[in-house]
Amino acid sequence: EDQVTQSPEALRLQEGESSSLNCSYTVSGLRGLFWYRQDPGKGPEFLFTLYSAGEEKEKERLKATLTKKESFLHITAPKPEDSATYLCAVQANTGRRALTFGSGTRLQVQP
Amino acid sequence: DVKVTQSSRYLVKRTGEKVFLECVQDMDHENMFWYRQDPGLGLRLIYFSYDVKMKEKGDIPEGYSVSREKKERFSLILESASTNQTSMYLCASSISWTGELFFGEGSRLTVL
Numbered sequence: 071e072d073q074v075t076q077s078p079e080a081l082r083l084q085e086g087e088s089s090s091l092n093c094s095y096t097v098s099g100l101r102g103l104f105w106y107r108q109d110p111g112k113g114p115e116f117l118f119t120l121y122s123a124g125e126e127k128e129k130e131r132l133k134a135t136l137t138k139k140e141s142f143l144h145i146t147a148p149k150p151e152d153s154a155t156y157l158c159a160v161q162a163n164t165g166r167r168a169l170t171f172g173s174g175t176r177l178q179v180q181p
Numbered sequence: 182d183v184k185v186t187q188s189s190r191y192l193v194k195r196t197g198e199k200v201f202l203e204c205v206q207d208m209d210h211e212n213m214f215w216y217r218q219d220p221g222l223g224l225r226l227i228y229f230s231y232d233v234k235m236k237e238k239g240d241i242p243e244g245y246s247v248s249r250e251k252k253e254r255f256s257l258i259l260e261s262a263s264t265n266q267t268s269m270y271l272c273a274s275s276i277s278w279t280g281e282l283f284f285g286e287g288s289r290l291t292v293l
Contacts, residue, residue: 079221102280113185113271113284114224157224159280167278168214168239173223 072097074172076158082178083148091143091175093158101163103141105134108155108174117156148179184208187272187285194292200259202288204272211277213255215239215247218269218287227270230255262292 075094083089095103102121106114118127120136127134131152133144143156155176159169188203206213212231216224216239226239228247236247244266248256255274259266269289273282 074223101278104280106282111286113273113286114282115284116281119280159224161278161280166237168226168229169280169282170226171216171224173221 072160072162072170074158074160074170076156076172076175078175079173080176080178082180083145085149085179085181086147088144088146088148090145091156091177093141093143093172094139095141095158095160095172096139097160097162097170098165099163101161101167103136104159104161104169105132105141105143106157106159108157110154114157145177148177150179150181153177153179185272185274185283185285187270187288189288190286192288192290194262194290196263196292198262198292200262200290200292202257202259202270202272202290204255204257204285205253206255206274206283207253208274208276208283209252210274210283211252212275213249214273214275214282215245215255215257216271216273217241218271224271227257259290262290264292266290267292 105117108114118134155174157174159171185206214229215227230236230249246258272285
Protein backbone atom coordinates (compact mmCIF):
# COMPACT_ATOMS: atom_id res chain seq x y z
CA GLU A 71 0.00 0.00 0.00
CA ASP A 72 1.33 3.41 -0.99
CA GLN A 73 1.89 5.84 1.88
CA VAL A 74 2.77 9.51 2.14
CA THR A 75 3.73 11.25 5.38
CA GLN A 76 4.24 14.99 5.58
CA SER A 77 5.97 16.96 8.31
CA PRO A 78 5.56 19.20 10.10
CA GLU A 79 1.77 19.39 10.27
CA ALA A 80 1.97 23.14 10.72
CA LEU A 81 4.75 25.69 10.36
CA ARG A 82 4.81 29.34 11.23
CA LEU A 83 7.55 31.51 9.71
CA GLN A 84 8.43 35.15 9.75
CA GLU A 85 8.57 36.86 6.38
CA GLY A 86 12.00 36.19 4.88
CA GLU A 87 12.72 33.16 7.11
CA SER A 88 13.58 30.24 4.82
CA SER A 89 12.58 26.67 5.69
CA SER A 90 11.76 23.25 4.25
CA LEU A 91 8.74 20.96 4.25
CA ASN A 92 9.23 17.21 4.20
CA CYS A 93 7.36 14.48 2.36
CA SER A 94 8.32 10.85 3.07
CA TYR A 95 6.84 8.17 0.87
CA THR A 96 6.64 4.44 0.28
CA VAL A 97 5.43 3.20 -3.07
CA SER A 98 5.92 -0.02 -4.99
CA GLY A 99 7.46 1.81 -7.92
CA LEU A 100 7.45 5.57 -8.26
CA ARG A 101 5.98 7.02 -11.43
CA GLY A 102 5.91 10.55 -10.10
CA LEU A 103 5.80 12.72 -6.97
CA PHE A 104 3.64 15.80 -7.01
CA TRP A 105 3.36 18.98 -4.94
CA TYR A 106 0.14 20.95 -4.67
CA ARG A 107 -0.80 24.18 -2.94
CA GLN A 108 -4.22 24.62 -1.32
CA ASP A 109 -5.62 27.96 -0.18
CA PRO A 110 -8.40 28.02 2.43
CA GLY A 111 -11.80 27.20 0.95
CA LYS A 112 -10.36 26.19 -2.42
CA GLY A 113 -9.28 23.05 -4.21
CA PRO A 114 -5.59 22.12 -4.46
CA GLU A 115 -3.55 23.66 -7.26
CA PHE A 116 -0.73 21.79 -8.99
CA LEU A 117 2.83 23.05 -8.43
CA PHE A 118 5.45 20.46 -9.47
CA THR A 119 6.08 16.97 -10.76
CA LEU A 120 9.29 15.08 -9.91
CA TYR A 121 10.07 11.78 -11.58
CA SER A 122 13.47 10.55 -10.39
CA ALA A 123 15.90 10.90 -7.50
CA GLY A 124 18.10 13.95 -7.87
CA GLU A 125 15.57 15.91 -9.85
CA GLU A 126 14.78 19.50 -8.82
CA LYS A 127 12.06 21.93 -9.90
CA GLU A 128 11.76 25.63 -9.07
CA LYS A 129 8.99 28.18 -9.16
CA GLU A 130 9.52 31.64 -7.69
CA ARG A 131 10.46 31.12 -4.01
CA LEU A 132 9.74 27.38 -4.08
CA LYS A 133 12.12 24.57 -4.94
CA ALA A 134 11.19 20.90 -4.82
CA THR A 135 13.77 18.11 -4.58
CA LEU A 136 13.48 14.33 -4.65
CA THR A 137 15.41 11.40 -3.17
CA LYS A 138 14.50 7.71 -3.21
CA LYS A 139 12.60 8.01 0.05
CA GLU A 140 11.52 11.62 0.43
CA SER A 141 10.93 14.98 -1.14
CA PHE A 142 11.54 18.45 0.22
CA LEU A 143 9.81 21.68 -0.62
CA HIS A 144 12.24 24.48 0.14
CA ILE A 145 10.78 27.94 0.64
CA THR A 146 13.30 30.76 0.28
CA ALA A 147 12.55 34.17 1.81
CA PRO A 148 8.81 33.49 2.06
CA LYS A 149 6.17 36.19 1.84
CA PRO A 150 2.74 36.27 3.51
CA GLU A 151 1.14 35.28 0.19
CA ASP A 152 2.96 31.94 0.42
CA SER A 153 0.70 31.04 3.35
CA ALA A 154 -1.27 27.93 2.36
CA THR A 155 -1.43 24.19 2.90
CA TYR A 156 1.12 22.29 0.82
CA LEU A 157 0.19 18.75 -0.21
CA CYS A 158 2.45 16.01 -1.47
CA ALA A 159 1.22 13.05 -3.52
CA VAL A 160 2.71 9.97 -5.19
CA GLN A 161 1.73 7.98 -8.22
CA ALA A 162 2.78 4.36 -8.63
CA ASN A 163 3.94 2.94 -11.95
CA THR A 164 2.08 -0.33 -11.46
CA GLY A 165 -1.47 -1.15 -10.46
CA ARG A 166 -3.63 1.79 -9.53
CA ARG A 167 -2.49 5.02 -11.16
CA ALA A 168 -4.56 7.37 -9.00
CA LEU A 169 -2.60 9.65 -6.66
CA THR A 170 -2.11 8.96 -2.97
CA PHE A 171 -1.94 12.19 -0.96
CA GLY A 172 -0.35 13.10 2.34
CA SER A 173 -2.24 15.11 4.93
CA GLY A 174 -0.37 18.33 4.16
CA THR A 175 1.68 20.99 5.90
CA ARG A 176 -0.15 24.16 6.86
CA LEU A 177 2.26 27.08 6.37
CA GLN A 178 1.68 30.51 7.86
CA VAL A 179 4.06 33.35 6.98
CA GLN A 180 3.77 36.36 9.21
CA PRO A 181 4.74 39.87 8.04
CA ASP B 182 -7.85 27.44 -18.46
CA VAL B 183 -9.27 24.15 -17.31
CA LYS B 184 -12.35 24.58 -15.24
CA VAL B 185 -13.79 21.99 -12.90
CA THR B 186 -17.13 23.04 -11.51
CA GLN B 187 -18.82 21.49 -8.53
CA SER B 188 -22.52 22.20 -8.40
CA SER B 189 -22.87 23.02 -4.71
CA ARG B 190 -20.34 24.72 -2.43
CA TYR B 191 -22.31 24.05 0.76
CA LEU B 192 -24.99 21.48 1.51
CA VAL B 193 -26.81 20.51 4.69
CA LYS B 194 -28.65 17.19 4.63
CA ARG B 195 -30.34 14.94 7.14
CA THR B 196 -29.32 11.40 8.02
CA GLY B 197 -30.81 8.92 5.56
CA GLU B 198 -31.27 11.40 2.71
CA LYS B 199 -29.95 10.63 -0.75
CA VAL B 200 -27.32 13.16 -1.79
CA PHE B 201 -26.03 13.99 -5.27
CA LEU B 202 -22.79 15.87 -5.80
CA GLU B 203 -22.22 16.94 -9.38
CA CYS B 204 -18.94 17.75 -11.08
CA VAL B 205 -18.39 19.04 -14.62
CA GLN B 206 -15.08 19.66 -16.42
CA ASP B 207 -14.68 21.57 -19.65
CA MET B 208 -11.36 20.26 -21.03
CA ASP B 209 -12.26 16.85 -22.41
CA HIS B 210 -10.22 15.03 -19.75
CA GLU B 211 -10.44 11.25 -19.68
CA ASN B 212 -9.96 10.82 -15.96
CA MET B 213 -12.14 12.13 -13.17
CA PHE B 214 -11.86 11.62 -9.43
CA TRP B 215 -13.77 12.13 -6.21
CA TYR B 216 -11.79 12.72 -3.01
CA ARG B 217 -12.91 13.62 0.48
CA GLN B 218 -10.77 15.81 2.69
CA ASP B 219 -10.85 15.67 6.47
CA PRO B 220 -8.55 17.43 8.98
CA GLY B 221 -5.49 15.33 9.74
CA LEU B 222 -6.42 12.69 7.15
CA GLY B 223 -5.63 14.54 3.97
CA LEU B 224 -7.31 13.67 0.70
CA ARG B 225 -8.69 10.16 0.43
CA LEU B 226 -9.83 8.71 -2.86
CA ILE B 227 -13.44 7.57 -3.01
CA TYR B 228 -13.90 6.62 -6.68
CA PHE B 229 -12.36 7.43 -10.01
CA SER B 230 -13.30 7.01 -13.65
CA TYR B 231 -11.00 6.69 -16.66
CA ASP B 232 -13.71 6.66 -19.32
CA VAL B 233 -17.42 7.12 -19.81
CA LYS B 234 -19.38 4.49 -17.90
CA MET B 235 -16.14 3.14 -16.39
CA LYS B 236 -15.47 3.45 -12.67
CA GLU B 237 -13.11 2.03 -10.10
CA LYS B 238 -13.19 2.02 -6.34
CA GLY B 239 -10.69 4.08 -4.45
CA ASP B 240 -9.65 3.66 -0.83
CA ILE B 241 -12.95 4.49 0.86
CA PRO B 242 -15.86 3.62 -1.46
CA GLU B 243 -18.22 2.30 1.21
CA GLY B 244 -21.45 4.27 1.36
CA TYR B 245 -20.83 5.96 -1.99
CA SER B 246 -21.56 5.30 -5.64
CA VAL B 247 -20.73 7.22 -8.80
CA SER B 248 -22.09 7.80 -12.27
CA ARG B 249 -20.35 8.88 -15.45
CA GLU B 250 -22.83 8.95 -18.32
CA LYS B 251 -21.02 11.71 -20.21
CA LYS B 252 -17.29 12.42 -20.46
CA GLU B 253 -17.54 15.85 -18.87
CA ARG B 254 -19.71 14.92 -15.90
CA PHE B 255 -18.93 12.76 -12.87
CA SER B 256 -21.48 12.45 -10.08
CA LEU B 257 -20.99 11.22 -6.53
CA ILE B 258 -24.03 9.70 -4.83
CA LEU B 259 -24.56 9.08 -1.15
CA GLU B 260 -27.41 6.58 -1.12
CA SER B 261 -28.27 7.15 2.54
CA ALA B 262 -26.27 9.95 4.12
CA SER B 263 -24.76 9.40 7.55
CA THR B 264 -23.13 11.83 9.97
CA ASN B 265 -19.68 10.32 9.34
CA GLN B 266 -19.97 11.49 5.75
CA THR B 267 -19.81 15.10 6.85
CA SER B 268 -16.75 16.32 4.98
CA MET B 269 -15.28 18.41 2.18
CA TYR B 270 -15.69 16.65 -1.16
CA LEU B 271 -13.30 17.49 -3.97
CA CYS B 272 -13.70 16.58 -7.61
CA ALA B 273 -10.71 16.53 -9.96
CA SER B 274 -9.92 15.71 -13.57
CA SER B 275 -6.76 14.94 -15.54
CA ILE B 276 -5.56 14.18 -19.04
CA SER B 277 -4.70 10.50 -19.02
CA TRP B 278 -2.41 9.60 -16.09
CA THR B 279 -0.15 12.64 -15.97
CA GLY B 280 -0.68 13.14 -12.24
CA GLU B 281 -1.48 16.81 -12.78
CA LEU B 282 -4.97 17.04 -11.39
CA PHE B 283 -7.29 19.99 -11.81
CA PHE B 284 -9.56 20.38 -8.81
CA GLY B 285 -12.90 22.00 -8.28
CA GLU B 286 -13.44 24.35 -5.34
CA GLY B 287 -15.04 21.65 -3.23
CA SER B 288 -18.44 20.87 -1.78
CA ARG B 289 -18.73 21.07 1.98
CA LEU B 290 -21.39 18.60 3.10
CA THR B 291 -22.88 18.58 6.58
CA VAL B 292 -25.09 15.64 7.54
CA LEU B 293 -27.25 16.24 10.61
